[in-house]
Amino acid sequence: MDKEVIDINTFDINAEPAEMDWKNLVFGYYPTDYNVRCDFKDGKWGDIYITSSPMLDIHMAATCLHYGQEAFEGLKAHRGKDGKVRVFRMDENAKRFISSAKGICMEPLPEDIFCKMVRMVVKLNARFIPPYGTGASLYIRPLEIGMTPQVGVKAAREYSVVMFVSPVGSYFKTGFKPSKICITRQYDRVAPKGTGRYKIGGNYAASLAAGTMAHEQGYSAVLYLDPKEKKYLDECGPANFFAIKDGKYITPASDSILPSITNMSLRQLARDMGLEVEERHIAISELSEISEAAACGTAAVCSPVLEIDDLDTGDKYVISKDGKPGPVTTQLYDMLCGLKSGEVKDEHNWCEIIE
Numbered sequence: 001m002d003k004e005v006i007d008i009n010t011f012d013i014n015a016e017p018a019e020m021d022w023k024n025l026v027f028g029y030y031p032t033d034y035n036v037r038c039d040f041k042d043g044k045w046g047d048i049y050i051t052s053s054p055m056l057d058i059h060m061a062a063t064c065l066h067y068g069q070e071a072f073e074g075l076k077a078h079r080g081k082d083g084k085v086r087v088f089r090m091d092e093n094a095k096r097f098i099s100s101a102k103g104i105c106m107e108p109l110p111e112d113i114f115c116k117m118v119r120m121v122v123k124l125n126a127r128f129i130p131p132y133g134t135g136a137s138l139y140i141r142p143l144e145i146g147m148t149p150q151v152g153v154k155a156a157r158e159y160s161v162v163m164f165v166s167p168v169g170s171y172f173k174t175g176f177k178p179s180k181i182c183i184t185r186q187y188d189r190v191a192p193k194g195t196g197r198y199k200i201g202g203n204y205a206a207s208l209a210a211g212t213m214a215h216e217q218g219y220s221a222v223l224y225l226d227p228k229e230k231k232y233l234d235e236c237g238p239a240n241f242f243a244i245k246d247g248k249y250i251t252p253a254s255d256s257i258l259p260s261i262t263n264m265s266l267r268q269l270a271r272d273m274g275l276e277v278e279e280r281h282i283a284i285s286e287l288s289e290i291s292e293a294a295a296c297g298t299a300a301v302c303s304p305v306l307e308i309d310d311l312d313t314g315d316k317y318v319i320s321k322d323g324k325p326g327p328v329t330t331q332l333y334d335m336l337c338g339l340k341s342g343e344v345k346d347e348h349n350w351c352e353i354i355e
């Protein structure tokens, strides 16, 4: 592809916002101005380049198309009350991107290149950063794919990393409200020693049938069980799971779940609030003893759980008795949102201000 000549120094992070219906954005793809890319070829990463094209030029025999060599990330930039633009813990996303790449034998993108690309793609698309107070944010989507054309099953020698952005609306269209989730033993998302801890497209393909089934029955997500014994809780489709039990923050320890950066941050905030934190196996039977539960991830921060229905046994665990989010979940949600918008003091230095 022809490389465009774009001088990033002429861009302003405080650019006039684009004309968009900011308050009614969904969590979806909206075209923006630029994306940034970096290719691995001849044994090394090349220079980062900028393009306005949303299209990729991929050989039909590329490994990403046949053997699933694809990993991705998801993080957000927020315009704060003070007008500044913050990105949350991008170093952690960079590290996880490396882990995911290694997990499926792709070349890992060095952390410093990842962070540089994030800063660039945010600044280049500054007019798409939703204004403060709209509940919307700028979602950043990095992805890596194997590009070498080959039919034999082996890892590619060439890779492309692309980072694009899309403004996204608040996850909670009708306010911060609990929803129902379900348990099923009819599907697994991943295998016991499989790829569950990597953020890869293949895991998502494997979860689509179960997710569709759950949505059709009125559930917001499937709460997957550990794929080996089917006794313990794993995670909620594209989000981790936590619960509050006897005043403790409990969350599953498992090799087959994706280590969520939101969950990691909530554990720290819970400790800061004086809560005990336990990362351990959580048996299904414990669901009758918890006072709050939520799914957590970058998209929603926390999505409180109303009820968990076991579709195989018919058991129903009512988590929120009054239909409202629990007090601890609400407090954690407010703290993390406040941190990201610069309204809560960033004690742990989790936010980087983009200039």
Ligand SMILES: *Cc1c(COP(=O)(O)O)cnc(C)c1O
Pocket: 074, 199, 235, 237, 238, 239, 240, 258, 259, 260, 261, 262, 263, 296, 297, 298, 299
């Ligand atoms: C991305 C993702 C999460 C959430 O991770 P965050 O870093 O908190 O956004 C949880 N589970 C799966 C399977 C994911 O892909």
